[in-house]
């Protein structure tokens with residue numbers, strides 16, 4: 001399922017706070033898709049034309065190259081087109097009125113601006129908004145916008161499904177289909193920004209993007225980095241580096257690679273502060289254990305003075321919510337602070353687990369959550385507990401569900417497990 005975060009702040013990686021109590025079932029999704037079929041076509045939707053370059057795939061430099069090398073035009077023309085697309089949400093070249101007729105004809109011949117198809121969208125009473133976006137005829141993902149005091153956060157997916165298999169993550173139960181292209185990633189931002197009437201540098205309603213939806217962003221490195229470059233570009237969405245956050249389950253070498261090419265905020269799905277437990281919850285930990293992961297985080301933080309790293313910790317009843325777990329977490333994060341020689345360099349977000357059908361994990365009761373938090377607070381660590389948003393439109397943490405044509409056997413196995421528990425309809 002699409003595990004986009006519908007929370008107020010500090011959204012975690014997709015699997016961090018896996019589902020809520022009532023994830024959208026396949027039937028609900030089918031209903032959404034059926035209703036959507038009766039809706040008018042998406043404004044600006046353009047069918048795939050493999051002979052043309054989708055300009056959503058290109059960041060500033062690659063678009064300049066395209067203008068120079070493919071169209072034989074001056075590089076600065078690319079800037080005009082970027083503004084039309086990302087600032088004014090214009091996708092028809094004929095409406096780009098400051099381009100000459102000949103250039104518009106060339107663009108028509110060689111390029112297209114293909115926006116994701118909005119299969120369905122819903123607004124919550126609290127201002128949260130979610131979209132079901134068709135990525136191709138067989139796969140759909142969900143994107144959620146969460147407004148909150150002075151900020152608006154969009155939670156974006158990087159893959160259809162996820163190849164990692166975090167045990168508490170409902171996305172994991174859907175298996176994996178493919179990476180999203182740069183166009184499909186930035187297209188999620190475009191759809192939300194256009195809906196919000198976002199005007200970069202002026203009326204900015206979309207102030208933050210978190211790569212915390214479905215998938216492991218660092219497993220789709222090039223496309224994610226290019227999309228984040230458009231998010232941060234003044235000719236794109238003009239977001240400051242710290243307002244774009246990438247969340248990873250801990251792909252250590254790729255954290256270093258990210259540090260070489262980008263300066264976005266880093267979040268890590270931690271969930272346990274000892275290797276035995278973390279390897280159970282996040283199997284990737286067997287390959288990149290906590291010590292290696294923390295060293296990579298330290299290297300990331302040390303590149304630039306003042307950089308902090310956010311650690312996401314999903315609280316599961318009787319699994320990782322006991323006082324000894326809080327003390328282990330505290331120790332680990334203090335070590336991080338010391339290594340980067342900065343107080344509060346490690347930030348932590350506590351995410352009460354939201355159960356989904358078939359999971360063996362449970363949400364701790366409120367008292368247990370409060371005492372875990374208090375133990376951290378008493379030691380001087382700020383540890384906010386995430387507040388759920390958008391639950392009236394099934395957009396709360398983990399309630400969202402895309403459509404994954406699984407290429408692994410995981411989805412079928414999970415369905416079988418649900419059926420054996422009499423929960424077949426929830427698959």
Ligand code: SF4
Nearest residue numbers: 014015162166169215
């Ligand atoms: S890495 Fe994949 S399986 Fe793990 S929490 Fe994130 S989305 Fe879920």
